[in-house]
Amino acid sequence: MAKSTATDVRIAKDDTSSGGHTIAFALAIGATRQVCHLETSFCTRNQALAYLQRNRTAFEQMAREQFARGEVTDGVIHLRMI
Known part of the structure; x- marks a missing residue:
């Protein structure tokens, strides 16, 4: 069975003063x-x-782990840089 991965990516300017971006x-x-x-x-x-x-791959694994633990805020899984 082929592994399916989502390829939808959007980038938004982060609201913080750090000047970073949120993907x-x-x-x-x-x-x-x-x-x-x-x-x-x-x-x-x-x-x-x-x-x-x-x-x-690492971010998808972290997101799956957070989802399994129920760490979803307002329907969104939040990740930070590793």
């Missing part, structure tokens, strides 16, 4: 999609997106 992506959990936000400290969107792509 929103969808994680496939069974037949549903779970929204995840990754907070980064990168100055550019391209840097933030490249960081997510390099570490996507």
